[in-house]
Amino acid sequence: MPILKNKVLWAGCPTCAVEHREAEEKRRVAEEEERNQRRMEQRLSTSGIPVRFRDRTFANYIADTEPKQKALQVAMDFAANFDQHYRDGTMVVFSGKPGTGKSHLAIAAAMVVMNGGTALYLNALDLVRMVRDTWRRDSEMTESAVLQELSTVSLLVIDEIGVQYGTEGEQVILFDVLNRRYRDLMPTILLTNLGAKGMKEFLGERSFDRLREGGIWVAFDWESHRGSRKAA
Numbered sequence: 351m352p353i354l355k356n357k358v359l360w361a362g363c364p365t366c367a368v369e370h371r372e373a374e375e376k377r378r379v380a381e382e383e384e385r386n387q388r389r390m391e392q393r394l395s396t397s398g399i400p401v402r403f404r405d406r407t408f409a410n411y412i413a414d415t416e417p418k419q420k421a422l423q424v425a426m427d428f429a430a431n432f433d434q435h436y437r438d439g440t441m442v443v444f445s446g447k448p449g450t451g452k453s454h455l456a457i458a459a460a461m462v463v464m465n466g467g468t469a470l471y472l473n474a475l476d477l478v479r480m481v482r483d484t485w486r487r488d489s490e491m492t493e494s495a496v497l498q499e500l501s502t503v504s505l506l507v508i509d510e511i512g513v514q515y516g517t518e519g520e521q522v523i524l525f526d527v528l529n530r531r532y533r534d535l536m537p538t539i540l541l542t543n544l545g546a547k548g549m550k551e552f553l554g555e556r557s558f559d560r561l562r563e564g565g566i567w568v569a570f571d572w573e574s575h576r577g578s579r580k581a582a
Contacts, residue, residue: 398471399457406457418451421568425455428566429462432537436467436504439535441528441561443549445542446570452541456507459539467504474511474524481523501530504537511542512552525557532560 408426413419421444428435428442444452460469472480477500484493500506506527531538542549546567550558561567 398476399460403453403457404461406454407461408455408458411451411454411458415572417570417572421451421455421570424566424568425459428537428539429459432463432467432505435537437535438537439532440537441532441565442537442539443542443561443565443567444539444570445545445549445567446572447543447574449574450570450572452570453509456509456539456541460505460507463505469505469507470500470503471507471509473509473513474520475513477508477527478520478523481526497526497530500527501534501536505539506531506536507539507541509541511540512544512548521552521554521557524553528553528557528560532563 408422408429411418411422413422424442428440444456446452457471460471463469480496480500481493483489484491484496508524508527511524528538530536540561544552549561553561
């Protein structure tokens, strides 16, 4: 077999290869960001967070007083250390008048949690209705399925605790949800206009006991600034 001398091997342009790799990396990053965006939008669509509140972040919460700064820090620490709270099943209560920023901080925490987990935000009345709607003959979901969904989401935020009628039936449903999450060590944030005494009377002794055991209570005891600033 003849031996070919002076054989030339074409290795390609080194600069072109670097540019190609950089272009491929940019494309990969862009595709990953697009996938993350789609996942976030899907989670938002199922999270129950109202469209009006989806811009709530820790960065745009106005903490212009020391008590507000402390409330912000509690919410930020909860979100940053969610893995630990997920193991402990921490229950958090934000208590205060309407318009003091309770929903803002709870939703901001939920948005952080949704980067790696699931979160559901709803008011207490809707929660009760979700369960009661399963009692209809034409219901597409069973009561056990709804309760399973409410008890297994990574973070459940229940707003407007105390604006319902406070009937025994409502107490039973709320207790069932809170007890399931307490039992299974699932983190929960409760938002209310009631103080400790009012919460105990509204939820009942058993549910309130769940809050006191290892729970965090944050008092939003300042006046509402809704209307002039973003808060809820």
